[in-house]
Amino acid sequence: xxxxxxxxxxxxxxxxxxxxxxxxxxxxxxxxxxxxxxxxxxxxxxxxxxxxxxxxxxxxxxxxxxxxxxxxxxxxxxxxxxxxxxxxxxxxxxxxxxxxxxxxxxxxxxxxxxxxxxxxxxxxxxxxxxxxxxxxxxxxxxxxxxxxxxxxxxxxxxxxxxxxxxxxxxxxxxxxxxxxxxxxxxxxxxxxxxxxxxxxxxxxxxxxxxxxxxxxxxxxxxxxxxxxxxxxxxxxxxxxxxxxxxxxxxxxxxxxxxxxxxxxxxx
Amino acid sequence: xxxxxxxxxxxxxxxxxxxxxxxxxxxxxxxxxxxxxxxxxxxxxxxxxxxxxxxxxxxxxxxxxxxxxxxxxxxxxxxxxxxxxxxxxxxxxxxxxxxxxxxxxxxxxxxxxxxxxxxxxxxxxxxxxxxxxxxxxxxxxxxxxxxxxxxxxxxxxxxxxxxxxxxxxxxxxxxxxxxxxxxxxxxxxxxxxxxxxxxxxxxxxxx
Ligand SMILES: [Zn+2]
Ligand SMILES: [Zn+2]
Numbered sequence: 214x215x216x217x218x219x220x221x222x223x224x225x226x227x228x229x230x231x232x233x234x235x236x237x238x239x240x241x242x243x244x245x246x247x248x249x250x251x252x253x254x255x256x257x258x259x260x261x262x263x264x265x266x267x268x269x270x271x272x273x274x275x276x277x278x279x280x281x282x283x284x285x286x287x288x289x290x291x292x293x294x295x296x297x298x299x300x301x302x303x304x305x306x307x308x309x310x311x312x313x314x315x316x317x318x319x320x321x322x323x324x325x326x327x328x329x330x331x332x333x334x335x336x337x338x339x340x341x342x343x344x345x346x347x348x349x350x351x352x353x354x355x356x357x358x359x360x361x362x363x364x365x366x367x368x369x370x371x372x373x374x375x376x377x378x379x380x381x382x383x384x385x386x387x388x389x390x391x392x393x394x395x396x397x398x399x400x401x402x403x404x405x406x407x408x409x410x411x412x413x414x415x416x417x418x419x420x421x422x423x424x425x426x427x428x429x430x431x432x433x434x435x436x437x438x439x440x441x442x443x444x445x446x447x448x449x450x451x452x453x454x455x456x457x458x459x460x461x462x463x464x465x466x467x468x469x470x471x472x473x474x475x476x477x478x479x480x
Numbered sequence: 481x482x483x484x485x486x487x488x489x490x491x492x493x494x495x496x497x498x499x500x501x502x503x504x505x506x507x508x509x510x511x512x513x514x515x516x517x518x519x520x521x522x523x524x525x526x527x528x529x530x531x532x533x534x535x536x537x538x539x540x541x542x543x544x545x546x547x548x549x550x551x552x553x554x555x556x557x558x559x560x561x562x563x564x565x566x567x568x569x570x571x572x573x574x575x576x577x578x579x580x581x582x583x584x585x586x587x588x589x590x591x592x593x594x595x596x597x598x599x600x601x602x603x604x605x606x607x608x609x610x611x612x613x614x615x616x617x618x619x620x621x622x623x624x625x626x627x628x629x630x631x632x633x634x635x636x637x638x639x640x641x642x643x644x645x646x647x648x649x650x651x652x653x654x655x656x657x658x659x660x661x662x663x664x665x666x667x668x669x670x671x672x673x674x675x676x677x678x679x680x681x682x683x684x685x686x687x
Contacts, residue, residue, distance in 0.1 A: 225591060231496040256655070261664025266591075266627040293666055298630035301588075301638070308590040315591075457593030466595045467588070467635055 214277050216286065219243060221272035222331060224311050226264055228254065236264055236285065237315060238272060241327040245318045248274055248285040263290035267297060267307055269331060296338045301467040303337050306349030309462035310334070310356060316450055317360050325359040340427070346435035347427045349462065351420045353442045358421070362449050365392030366418050372398055378415070383408035386417075386441070388448045407441060417441070439463045484510075533565070538583035538603070540565040548572075548580060555579045557617040561604065561636060563587050563624060571622070579620070582607065587623055587632040599632075601639055608643050618646040625652045625670075 219242035229235045234253040239245050253260045263270055273286035297304045310333055318326050333352030340348040357363065368375055370392030378384050385399035385406035386392065393414070394406060409417060416428040420438065430438060443463040447456060461467070481489075484506055491502035509517050533539065534546035541547070548554055548568075558579030562568055568581050584599045608616045621636050623629035637647050653671030654663055663671075 228495075257662060262625075262666040263664065268627075290664070290666065295627075295630065298627055299634055301631055301635050304627075304631045304634075305590060312591060455593065457595075458590035461590035461595055466590075466597075 214275055217243060217274045217276045219272055219274065220269070220291075220327065220331075221274075221288070222269045222327070222334075223264060223266055224315050226266060234264060235282070238274075238285075239314050239318065239327055239330060240272060240274070241324050242322055243274070243276065244321045244323050244326075245315065246274065246276075246283055246320055247281060248272075248283040250285040250288070253285075260285075260288050261290065263288045263293070265293065267294045267311065267334065268292065269294065269334075294334060294338060297334070300342075300345070302345045302465070305458070305462040305465070305467060306337050306345065306352065307334055308458040309349065310337075310352055312456055312458040313353065313356055313360075313446060313450075316454075316456070317357075317362075323359070326356065329355050329359045343429070344427050346439065347420065347430050350430075350435070350438045350442050351423065351427065353446065354421045355423055357442075357445065357449075362391070362445070364421065364445065366414075366421060367393075369393065369395035369398050371395070371401075374398075378411050380411050383410050384414040385409075386414075388441075388444050391449075413437065533583070533585075536607075537568075537581045538565070538585060538600070539568045539581055553578075557615060558620065559604075559607065559616050559618070560620045560622050562622045563629065563632070567622065579618075582619075584623070584632070587626075587628045588635055589628045596635070601636070604636075605639060605643070608640060608645050616645055618648060620648050620650065622650045 219240045221238040221240040223236055224239050224245065225237040226234050229249060232252050232254045234250045235247060236250055237245065237247050250260055250264055252258050253264050268290060269292040270288045270290040272288050275284040275286055277283060294307075297307050310330060314326070314330055329352075333348075333356065336348050336352065337345065354364070364370075364386075366376065370387060370390040371394055374395040374397065376384060376393045376395060382396070385394040385402065386409050387394055387402045387404065387406040389404050390398075390402060390406075393409075394402060399406060413434065416430065416434065416438065419425040419428045440463060443456075443459055446459060450456065487506045487509075488499065488502045491497055491505050492499045494502075497505075509520070530542050531540050532544055534541045534544055534549055536545045536549040539546050539548070543550075555578050559582050560571065560577060560579055561582045561584060562571070563584055563586060565583050568583060571577050571581075582604050584601075584604075586594050586599055588594060588596065588599070608619060619636070619640055621633045623632045623636075633649055637649075640647050651674040652667070653674050654660060654667060660668070
């Protein structure tokens with residue numbers, strides 16, 4: 214058994230006993246790991262309020278190579294990310310990212326994935342309201358890329374031919390092939406590919422480039438980009454079970470129905 | 481499987497009870513007079529048969545509507561929204577709240593697949609919007625101060641905004657009898673944010 218101190222982010226928590234919690238952590242140095250936080254549910258726990266979904270801190274893990282459940286010795290909170298809770302859209306994007314991390318990241322060191330996830334959450338916390346969707350879509354594409362699922366956009370995903378987008382010819386994008394297709398490969402795709410108009414293709418390229426400015430997306434374009442990245446995740450995640458947070462985010466399940474007007478005294 | 485094993489297995493399924501404790505409970509019950517074990521068995525059966533959720537507020541009750549919803553002395557203009565029926569019990573134990581409740585039966589949790597549909601927010605909205613004579617003037621959101629509890633509060637606030645009802649959130653901070661020295665940074669920060677003027681009197685308490 215070794216004691217490892219690593220930056221970590223809480224991906225999930227559940228009650229283990231009357232007094233203890235099990236936490237699923239994205240750690241910078243050990244990948245995604247589960248640990249038991251003994252006594253975390255006691256009123257005067259040394260973990261304090263830190264072990265909350267999406268909170269980030271320094272974790273001390275008693276780590277055993279051969280075990281699946283380790284012991285959390287301490288968690289020194291760095292960032293509680295409470296601003297995400299003040300906007301359901303930001304929170305939804307954050308949980309979709311969390312879900313991808315939980316289901317796709319290995320229990321092995323992957324600092325790039327950890328850094329991408331935490332900076333994506335930072336971005337989701339501070340972008341202006343109009344850019345939340347674009348920020349979440351970008352965050353998902355970037356996380357997919359560091360997890361080994363980067364879509365091929367500049368070159369054909371089949372034969373590597375350069376993609377030359379034209380104003381009058383939509384770019385075929387095949388989720389199954391993992392990216393854009395050239396005019397030769399497009400028609401041969403097993404599943405009919407999505408056809409991206411020039412603007413959508415350019416936006417997709419920008420969304421995949423963390424250094425580019427976030428493209429402005431109106432409601433229908435944002436919906437199309439949410440759909441595309443969600444389909445990509447579902448396809449490449451294969452049989453990993455339901456992706457409820459991704460679904461919640463993709464269909465904006467929190468947008469309230471039109472409220473019933475209060476009946477006036479006359480009615 | 482013996483009768484003893486049967487009971488041990490059933491008890492061990494309860495939260496917080498391991499196999500050892502289940503065994504200890506089983507042998508304890510075997511040492512007690514028969515009547516006391518029968519009483520326990522009857523109580524478990526009755527609770528399952530009789531207790532349902534209140535058709536008005538959603539809390540667990542023997543009678544529908546529950547005693548709180550039927551009590552004319554309870555202020556129907558103040559609704560306290562909680563996650564679980566056990567939260568109603570906790571607030572009632574404090575004995576200070578005189579309004580009524582609304583139990584959501586959970587909190588928004590996209591990772592667990594719990595969305596607005598699962599929590600029956602439309603039932604709450606209908607109560608607030610169609611209050612009839614007993615018009616709801618204030619909704620106190622008393623979901624837990626966890627990440628999901630906070631998001632649920634944010635969602636509720638947006639949902640209720642068009643109705644024009646006053647929406648308040650319970651305060652968070654240092655527990656009574658607590659010690660600042662041992663409180664964590666988050667709690668202290670929240671307590672500072674939720675500070676209040678000392679000229680305010682206790683009369684402003686809800687309900
Ligand atoms: Zn090609
Ligand atoms: Zn009731």
